[in-house]
Amino acid sequence: MKALVSNRILASRLLNMGFNKPRGPGCEVRDVPKPTIEPHEILVRVRAVAVNPTDFKHADIVSPPNSILGCDYAGEVVEIGAQAPGNWAMGDRVAGAVHGGLYSDRGAFAEYLKVDGDLAFKVPEGMTDEDAATLGVSIGTAMLALNQRLGIPWPSILKGSGRKDFVEGFPVLIYSGATTAGLMAIQFAKAAGCTVVVTASPRSFDLVKKYGADHVFDYRSKDVVAVITKQFPNITAALDCYSEAGSTEICAQVLKNKGGKVVTLLMDAKAKTPGVEVENIMAYTLMGKPFQWLAPIGPKWEARPEDRKALAELCKSGLELTKVIKPPPTRHLEGGFDGIISGLEKLRRGEASGCKFVITL
Ligand SMILES: NC(=O)c1ccc[n+]([C@@H]2O[C@H](COP(=O)([O-])OP(=O)(O)OC[C@H]3O[C@@H](n4cnc5c(N)ncnc54)[C@H](OP(=O)(O)O)[C@@H]3O)[C@@H](O)[C@H]2O)c1
Structure with missing residues (x-):
C-alpha cells in the first residue's frame, strides 16, 4: 500500500529542534506492507485525513525514520x-485518531490503517469523510483537557468524572479558541453547562461565538487579563490552546484571584503565578501505551490506562457526541498524498486560520 513515511535521521532532527529551520518535507510517499491486524483491531481503508501541527513536528523532529505519519482519519472498515x-460490521464508516509518526505499521496517512476496535467511532449518516476526519485529535484533546484534567463533567457521556465544585455556569477560560482544539473545547464546555470565556483575535470572534463562546476577548490586547478578571474574578480552570509566547502566564494571571489549574498543549509552556498549577497534556496518552520522543534521548511518557478508558467511553457514545459537537470549518486540499505534504507545509508556515486542512485519499 502507499503511505507517507518519515525520512529524517536523528542528527537532522536534533538540528531542526535546535534551529527550527527544517529543509524539505521530512517525509516521502512509499510502498509499504499493508498492516496485519491483531484480534482486538479493525482494518480501515482510509478515505480522508486531516493534518495537524503535530504531524509536521513529527516529520521535522520527533519521528524515527520509516514511521508512517498522520493521526486523524476517516474511512471504512474492511477487516x-x-x-x-x-460491534463493527464490514463497510461501516469509521473515524478517529491514532498515534501517527511513531510506528512503521500504523499511521493515518496511508491507504490502510489498523486501529483498536474501541478507540474509533462510527461516522453518523450525513457527515462527510472529510468532516469526520477532523474530529479524532481535536475531540480527544478537548475531552482529555477539560474532562480528565480539569474535571469538567459531561454528564450524559462521561459519567461520574466531574469535579465537586462544578455547578451550571462554571466559568472556564479557553485561550486561543479559534484553534481546532479550541473550537472543540468550546463546544465541549458549552455542552457541559459552563460559561465559556474565550480569547481569540478579532478576525475569529464570530467564529468562536458560532461554536458556543459566551464571552470573547482579544488575546493581543495589552489589558486582556484585567478586562477578563474584572468580568470574571472567579475563574479557576483554563485550557491554553496556544501554549506559546507567554500565553500560559496570561491564563495563570486570569486564575490568580482564586488559584486553579491551566492545562497546556505544548511541553515548554510554563507560568510562575503562585497558586496556579500548570499541567501539560499529550493526547497520545489516550492510546493507552507508553511512548518516547526522539528515542533514545528524548522524554518518555508512561501508559495512562484511565485516559484510554475515557477515550473508549467517548468513542462508544459516537452518535450522541456528533449530535452536539460539530466539526471545525474545513479547507479541502487536492492531490492525495501530495496534498498532505502541501498541507503540512501550510501548517509549518502558520497558514491555518479558523480552518482544518483535509485531504481525500
Ligand atoms: N498536546 C496535545 O495533545 C495537543 C493536541 C492538539 C494540538 N496540540 C497543539 O496545540 C496547538 C494548536 O493546535 P491546533 O491544531 O488546534 O491549531 P490550529 O487550528 O492550527 O490553530 C490555528 C489558530 O491559531 C491561532 N493563533 C495563531 N497565532 C496565535 C497567537 N500568537 N496567539 C494565540 N493564538 C494564535 C489563530 O487564531 P486567531 O484567528 O484567533 O488568531 C489560528 O486560527 C499546536 O501547537 C498543536 O501542536 C497539542
Whole structure:
C-alpha cells in the first residue's frame, strides 16, 4: 500500500529542534506492507485525513525514520479482528485518531490503517469523510483537557468524572479558541453547562461565538487579563490552546484571584503565578501505551490506562457526541498524498486560520 513515511535521521532532527529551520518535507510517499491486524483491531481503508501541527513536528523532529505519519482519519472498515470490541460490521464508516509518526505499521496517512476496535467511532449518516476526519485529535484533546484534567463533567457521556465544585455556569477560560482544539473545547464546555470565556483575535470572534463562546476577548490586547478578571474574578480552570509566547502566564494571571489549574498543549509552556498549577497534556496518552520522543534521548511518557478508558467511553457514545459537537470549518486540499505534504507545509508556515486542512485519499 502507499503511505507517507518519515525520512529524517536523528542528527537532522536534533538540528531542526535546535534551529527550527527544517529543509524539505521530512517525509516521502512509499510502498509499504499493508498492516496485519491483531484480534482486538479493525482494518480501515482510509478515505480522508486531516493534518495537524503535530504531524509536521513529527516529520521535522520527533519521528524515527520509516514511521508512517498522520493521526486523524476517516474511512471504512474492511477487516475485523476476531475479538475486536465496538460491534463493527464490514463497510461501516469509521473515524478517529491514532498515534501517527511513531510506528512503521500504523499511521493515518496511508491507504490502510489498523486501529483498536474501541478507540474509533462510527461516522453518523450525513457527515462527510472529510468532516469526520477532523474530529479524532481535536475531540480527544478537548475531552482529555477539560474532562480528565480539569474535571469538567459531561454528564450524559462521561459519567461520574466531574469535579465537586462544578455547578451550571462554571466559568472556564479557553485561550486561543479559534484553534481546532479550541473550537472543540468550546463546544465541549458549552455542552457541559459552563460559561465559556474565550480569547481569540478579532478576525475569529464570530467564529468562536458560532461554536458556543459566551464571552470573547482579544488575546493581543495589552489589558486582556484585567478586562477578563474584572468580568470574571472567579475563574479557576483554563485550557491554553496556544501554549506559546507567554500565553500560559496570561491564563495563570486570569486564575490568580482564586488559584486553579491551566492545562497546556505544548511541553515548554510554563507560568510562575503562585497558586496556579500548570499541567501539560499529550493526547497520545489516550492510546493507552507508553511512548518516547526522539528515542533514545528524548522524554518518555508512561501508559495512562484511565485516559484510554475515557477515550473508549467517548468513542462508544459516537452518535450522541456528533449530535452536539460539530466539526471545525474545513479547507479541502487536492492531490492525495501530495496534498498532505502541501498541507503540512501550510501548517509549518502558520497558514491555518479558523480552518482544518483535509485531504481525500
Ligand atoms: N498536546 C496535545 O495533545 C495537543 C493536541 C492538539 C494540538 N496540540 C497543539 O496545540 C496547538 C494548536 O493546535 P491546533 O491544531 O488546534 O491549531 P490550529 O487550528 O492550527 O490553530 C490555528 C489558530 O491559531 C491561532 N493563533 C495563531 N497565532 C496565535 C497567537 N500568537 N496567539 C494565540 N493564538 C494564535 C489563530 O487564531 P486567531 O484567528 O484567533 O488568531 C489560528 O486560527 C499546536 O501547537 C498543536 O501542536 C497539542
